[in-house]
Amino acid sequence: NLSGGNDSRGALVVLEGLDRCGKTTQSSSLHKYLEGLGHPAELWRFPDRTTSVGQMISSYLSNQSQLDDRTIHLLFSANRWEKRSLMESKLKSGTTIIVDRYSYSGVAFSSAKGLDFDWCKAPENGLLAPDVVVYLDIPPEKAAERGGYGGERYEQLEFQMKVRQSYQALHDASWKIIDACQPVKDIEKQLQEIVFKSIETCRKGKSLTC
Numbered sequence: 787n788l789s790g791g792n793d794s795r796g797a798l799v800v801l802e803g804l805d806r807c808g809k810t811t812q813s814s815s816l817h818k819y820l821e822g823l824g825h826p827a828e829l830w831r832f833p834d835r836t837t838s839v840g841q842m843i844s845s846y847l848s849n850q851s852q853l854d855d856r857t858i859h860l861l862f863s864a865n866r867w868e869k870r871s872l873m874e875s876k877l878k879s880g881t882t883i884i885v886d887r888y889s890y891s892g893v894a895f896s897s898a899k900g901l902d903f904d905w906c907k908a909p910e911n912g913l914l915a916p917d918v919v920v921y922l923d924i925p926p927e928k929a930a931e932r933g934g935y936g937g938e939r940y941e942q943l944e945f946q947m948k949v950r951q952s953y954q955a956l957h958d959a960s961w962k963i964i965d966a967c968q969p970v971k972d973i974e975k976q977l978q979e980i981v982f983k984s985i986e987t988c989r990k991g992k993s994l995t996c
């Protein structure tokens with residue numbers, strides 16, 4: 787039973803993966819699943835294109851503006867920092883937050899351009915630590931076959947291959963890896979199980995960390 791009502795905190799659930807791996811599809815069905823259980827949940831995504839920082843990022847991604855690699859990296863990070871306090875208060879009030887991309891995207895994509903790994907990680911220090919990171923694993927060639935591919939700056943096969951390598955260098959044993967080439971329904975089931983357990987752990991008193 788994950789319905790609201792006690793004073794435990796919500797879980798911070800992060801979905802990661804290459805462009806077109808299915809994060810948006812899965813995060814929205816996960817959100818519906820949690821709502822169906824009566825568990826308070828919100829769906830967030832980074833970049834959050836609604837803020838003024840987010841609009842600069844969006845313009846860069848759609849090739850309407852040019853920015854130095856380090857500048858755009860710091861804007862992606864700033865876009866997470868500007869939501870940090872809201873994130874913390876929501877989690878503390880018992881709401882689970884499903885986040886479509888987080889710090890790992892920041893590090894994986896920028897380091898794939900050749901920027902130093904530790905330099906990329908530094909501005910993420912102090913953001914809230916996820917309770918679970920789910921990586922939707924897809925070969926870059928398969929992702930490229932999916933609808934709408936190629937519209938934004940990073941949606942290039944060669945670049946996505948480098949991003950995949952960066953994710954491999956970044957992940958640790960705590961990450962949950964799901965084969966993103968499976969049918970949507972199968973992925974949904976596996977994701978639900980992982981997130982259910984994570985929410986239960988938070989409700990048993992696991993503390994929020996940075």
Ligand code: T5A
Pocket residue numbers: 804805806807808809810811812832833847862863886887888889891892893895896932933934938940941966967968969970973
């Ligand atoms: N970025 C992001 C950084 O460089 N630094 C950062 O700090 C951050 C946060 C924008 C870009 O910014 C970069 C990474 C990105 O390049 P974004 O807006 O999240 O990030 O862009 P995408 O990851 O490309 O998001 P998309 O919405 O385009 O892809 P999704 O969400 O992974 O995939 P989804 O669910 O939209 O599905 C894509 C297609 O595949 C189909 C869907 O119907 C859709 O057509 N599909 C499946 N087909 C077959 N089998 C399945 N299981 C399927 N699941 C979905």
Ligand code: NA
Pocket residue numbers: 805806938941
């Ligand atoms: Na995209």
